[in-house]
Amino acid sequence: MAILSLRRRRSTALGVAAVAAATAAGVCLAVGSASAGTISGPLYRDPTSAVVRWVAANPGDSRAAVIRDKIASQPQARWFANFNISTAQSEAAAYVGAANAAQQIPVIAVYQITNRDCGGASAGGAPDLNQYQSWVSNFSRGLGNQTVIIILETDSLALLTCLNSNEINARNQAISTATRTIKSANPNAKVYLDAGHSTWNSAGETANRLRAAGVQYADGFFSNVSNYNSTSSEANFGRAVISSLNGMGISGKRQVIDTSRNGGASGDWCGDDNTDRRIGMYPTTNTGDSNIDAYLWVKPPGEADGCRFTAGSFQPDLAYSLANGVPNPPTTAPPTTPPPTTPPPTTPPPTTPPPTTPPPTTPPPTGNGxxxxxxxxxxxxxxxxxxxxxxxxxxxxxxxxxxxxxxxxxxxxxxxxxxxxxxxxxxxxxxxxxxxxxxxxxxxxxxxxxxxxxxxxxxxxxx
The missing domain is CATH 2.60.40.290 (Immunoglobulin-like)
Known part of the structure; x- marks a missing residue:
């Protein structure tokens, strides 16, 4: 399905840069020592995603092995971006049901808000907010009763420049209502609202927007879907947002960070032409940080931003550029349990999957088995x-x-x-x-x- 251009606007983000510089070393230490957030368990890898289908259809392509091992092997978000009220429930139920059957946690990016992307490359969504609420109600009925992560409306709060004050108030109410509708339908759903990223709006302004949109009903907020900022910068930004929320009497909120494309250089918002970026941390719920519930691949690596290719289309050249030269993941997701407290083994576990050569003593079976x-x-x-x-x-x-x-x-x-x-x-x-x-x-x-x-x-x- 078509996804998004995700306008990557950059602003001063007052105070965030100073916080990041002062605490970067502390973040590195915390990742190894703090407890994880409120989610545990493996994330869902969709066997029907665009990248998996491309790998299956192009086994002889010189780029296929790198894309397969470093991107297609990983859990990524499914975007619900095509507006259709009549199919919202069945589509959600099918996706969540498949994840539940695999005993994995699905990640869904809801991208249906009216006037999304301010009419940019990813324009679309619900024609009006009444129809938006109808879509959300049907969608929520398909979420089951197990853990599901909802990334609710990327850029909806960070990007408000095209809305007047009445439209902003209406959007805030719509997102607040959507959050409560989802949580009412599935109390185990984890809902996160839009916090932009660390080089957009300041932490204080972001907290104000989150409060206006009902973050008190949500589990927290997400950041970096719309940029490539380092994980440490986003974590510092998230701490500042949490601190501001605490000062407003809103406590217990946590962050999720998109690490799908933040392993290289930052810069121009559009990723379609930039070959300096790489995939970042592999997706996991084992963040080692009590403020961060998960590192996610919300924007699927290899899917275009809309400036050179159609927004949301899978481009193997982009995927290969992001993955080439990056170490292989040891697992579909890094372990979801804390590291052992006993001394490490004298021979460390491999950082790449063990070799594929079968033991020489195991003969192939006879017959069709x-x-x-x-x-x-x-x-x-x-x-x-x-x-x-x-x-x-x-x-x-x-x-x-x-x-x-x-x-x-x-x-x-x-x-x-x-x-x-x-x-x-x-x-x-x-x-x-x-x-x-x-x-x-x-x-x-x-x-x-x-x-x-x-x-x-x-x-x-x-x-």
Whole structure:
């Protein structure tokens, strides 16, 4: 679906730069020592996203491996940006249901506000605020009752220059009502409102806008969807916003930060032509910071901003530029449990997924089935497991591997597969790009967990 240009306006942001300079070292220390925010668990990786579909359709492209391993493997937000009241509930239910079935947390970016983007490259949304509320009501009915993260209306509060005072008041009321509607339908929904970014409006002004839009009913605010500022700068900005909210009597609010494109240079707002940027921190709910609930990839890497390509269209050159040269993720998401307090192993766990070469002692199966073998890397309190799936004497077009974990073990992240469950007997199924395996050939997936890893045996069933 078409997404957004996200106007990346820059302003003085009074006081934020000084706060960032004074506390940057403290943020680095806090990430390793503070407790996490209010969300725990793996984030949902959508097997039907634009980047996953591109990788599946272009296996021979020279850019495919980098894009697959560093972007398509990661959980990203699904944007609900096409306005249709009649399908809002079913679309939400389908997406959230798939995430619930995978026992993962979906991230949804709602982008339907009237007069969105002030009529810029991402113009659209509800024709009026009454229809907006109707859409929100239907959408909310599809959210189920499990944890879901809602990024509510990017730029809706930071970008108000095209609205008069009456229109601003009406928008604030609409966002406040939308927040309460979502929370009423699903009390476990986590709703975050727009805080722009650290080089746009000041922390005090941002807090005032959040209060006017009903942040007291929300779980907090999001930042950096509309820019590429460093994570430390956004964290410092968030602390300043939280402090301002506390001064208004609004406490307990937390931040989520978009890290999808903030691993390189900052500068011109449009990412369509900039080759100096890289993906930032991989998505996780294990932030190590009590003020920050998650680092998310809200704006999917590789999707255009609208200045050179159509806003929201997937561009492999952009994706490759963002991912090239960046280390591979060790898991689909960094571990969602705190680091062990026991001494680290003398041999550190690998920073990239273990090699895909199957153990030489495991012969390929005969017939039309598949076999699976597990290579384990155990350390005190945790492990990584590399699983090799090998086809028999005929091609297979899909596979499911079942692995039984020892008592007390729990999966915290997966790459190149989707997991059903996180403890006990766990089933892993292929993703779009690795389901087809040629006769006698192999593919690989892996997972990371806490506790003691599984034994070397696993059962495989071909689709």
């Amino acid at each position: 598949c076999s699976a073998s597990v290579a384990l890397n155990q350390w005190s309190g945790g492990f990584t497991a590399s699983v090799t799936v090998t086809a028999g004497s005929a091609d297979i077009n899909g596979w499911t591997v079942t692995i039984t974990l020892p008592s007390g073990a729990a999966v915290t992240g997966v790459w190149n597969a989707q997991a059903s469950g996180s403890s006990g007997t766990v089933r892993y199924t292929n993703v779009g790009y690795n389901g087809r395996v040629g006769a006698g050939q192999s593919t690989n997936f892996g997972f990371q967990g806490t506790g003691t890893g599984p034994g070397a045996t696993a059962s495989c069933v071909a689709a």
